[in-house]
Amino acid sequence: MVKMPPTVTKAIFLLLLVNVAAARADGAGDPAAITSEGGKYLDKDGNPTFKIGPDGKVDYYSYAGFVRYSANCLACHGPDGLGSTYAPSLVDAMKRLSYGDFLATVAGGKRDVSTAQTLVMPGLAENKNVMCYIDAIYVYLRGRADDAIPRGRPSLHDDKPPAYAIAENECMG
């Protein structure tokens, strides 16, 4: 990612917010897929992103992200990333978080414990069931934040790319 002075970043952010109707944007900027690498789509900054076909068919990462989100995050963040009585909405959070922010929080955790609340996001860096799929989870939540992926299980998705299967096996061991 290109490093910019904070004021510039903020200005761009505001600009993008105003432009939501025209071009979608989340905490990582414009999610439009520019390139792809073995079934994983990347935006103009090289961050992972989703790709949705005209029939609503989602790329494999978005689909795998739905599955892995539901297994590893839903128990706190609620169905479809919408938040719960226990943890905040990630659909909202992803409108603000960059790819780097996201990775840092999931790996390292986050905590806000006071007399008023007891919010603890566990650090998941050692959890293979999460970290081997972190890009998929990111892509899925990014798609949810941009309103590109609806609630529930995506009904159509691309086949599992061979590169994905190889990487998965290597990572899970």
Next chain:
Amino acid sequence: MRRFSTKLMLAAGVSLSAASFAGPAAAQEDLLKMQANSADWVMPTGTYDNHRYSALKQITADNVGKLQAAWTFSTGVLRGHEGAPLVIGDVMYVHAPFPNTVYALDLNHDGRILWKYEPKQDPNVIPVMCCDTVNRGVAYGDGKIILHQSDTTVVALDAKNGAVAWSAKDGDPGKGETGTSAPMIVKDKVYIGVSGGEFGVRSWLSAYSLKDGTLLWRAYSMGPDKEIMVDPEKTTQLGKPVGPDSSLKTWQGDQWKIGGGATWGWYSYDPQLNLIYYGSGNPSTWNPRQRPGDNKWSMTIWARDADTGMAKWVYQMTPHDEWDYDGINEMILADQQIGGQMRQTLVHFDRNGFGYTLDRATGELLVAAKYDPAVNWASKVDMDKSSPTYGRPMVVSQYSTDRNGEDVNTANVCPAALGTKDEQPAAYSPDTGLFYVPTNHVCMDYEPFRVSYTAGQPYVGATLSMYPPKGETNMGNFIAWDAKQGKIVWSDPEQFSVWSGALATAGGVVFYGTLEGYLKAVDAKTGKELYRFKTPSGIIGNVMTYQHGGKQYVAILSGVGGWAGIGLAAGLTDPHAGLGAVGGYAALNNYTALGGQLTVFALPN
């Protein structure tokens, strides 16, 4: 009042009944006697038989419509509030979720705080607690209040001033072992269960000395015979000895070591048979393909000797679970006429959607029937004693997530993983002979996949989405159940799952709470609604009643949360509604918000 100086009593502004402070040897007699006194609520389950029935009858079907909030109390904690307070004499003991604050409230002064105890716990335990930092209540025995903290510390507090008498550590949250369940005290022992089925914890039930907190024995849910405290010749399942290595034989390799079988439900006790009863939970992981075999003794009803801990009989309800039908729900002990014969029965409403009636002395299976007609994963439980599959559920292959395999989505399984009923306990009225059961009416899609185990990290292995049964919009029912015949007598639909424990009373009124926050009273015979009051937050606590100063009170903890708060906050979607359908069902978020509060009700003077 034997052991108190008058000065101390005056200072505390309370008088405690003499029975409460008799010597340690008398603890059992005290509790046996005390539980029979309906003015008090001396244990989390009301009585040892878990009836959650009160002989109090000032509040009746005729006058309950006039019920009013008498006083309220904020616990100062926002998370999900399960369980119910205790009342002993003039004092009420109220517990809260993490940080597990305990309050002693003076009933002579509208709940003035006599003492407060708040343990210091490492907040790292919070995210290890699957589905909220709930706590299901404290227990009383021998002048002590026993608290089971989130971090599995068991602490005994002096009931009169909150001073710590002893403390013991039951598990290690670093490995995913946490505490949510309410203790039970029988004679000189405190029984403590463990949570962590979603973290691969090989679970156990511990017995501690009430006197000083020494660990007396620990019985695991799976493993070698000695560690599960099973006698291969004497312990039976459905009348037959279980034989050697009954658990080990049903797991592949060492998988039993991370086998789950949590024990965080409610416990019951039969003083005549000297047996304690409880259920063990789901095997870990949720991916059935990764753990071939029956996975004994997960998903099992246990009857253990209250003193030695040895298992008398076991019954595994869901061998080789494929749906997370966690078997921890309460065992209600009631004597009932079945087939023209009076039987000592145990009634259990399992997550798997079957209501079981067993002989509690022998473990003989008498009735197993669906208590929600939507239940579809099994056609029935095989009741043919000569069949090789006697006592086993007849799984419908379409809904077998094991048969369908990894990375395959098995759709429309009823009930969902939260079960036709979860921990929210049912009540039994000896007056009507009916069981009053708070239920979920929710189905699911379930997709298992391969997971790897890391100590202290979630070990789940399946993705699921939930929704009401096809063509229906209510996500819960409050039902009356005839356990002799296995039949629903009446059923009141509820918009959300009913996640509150029920209370039956001699006044012919049954109480329960709803997730929107209503305390409701219904007619025990017909289910007709007689009263409702909207409390400040959703109810996942259990209704209790007591008498003070000659007047009957009803109390309930509000404070939405738990699994219900997580799953239903944003509302469920209807997968049958087609692409892009949003918010198919009501979102709990639109009805209630966090906040722990006790509301105490009474009739106007």
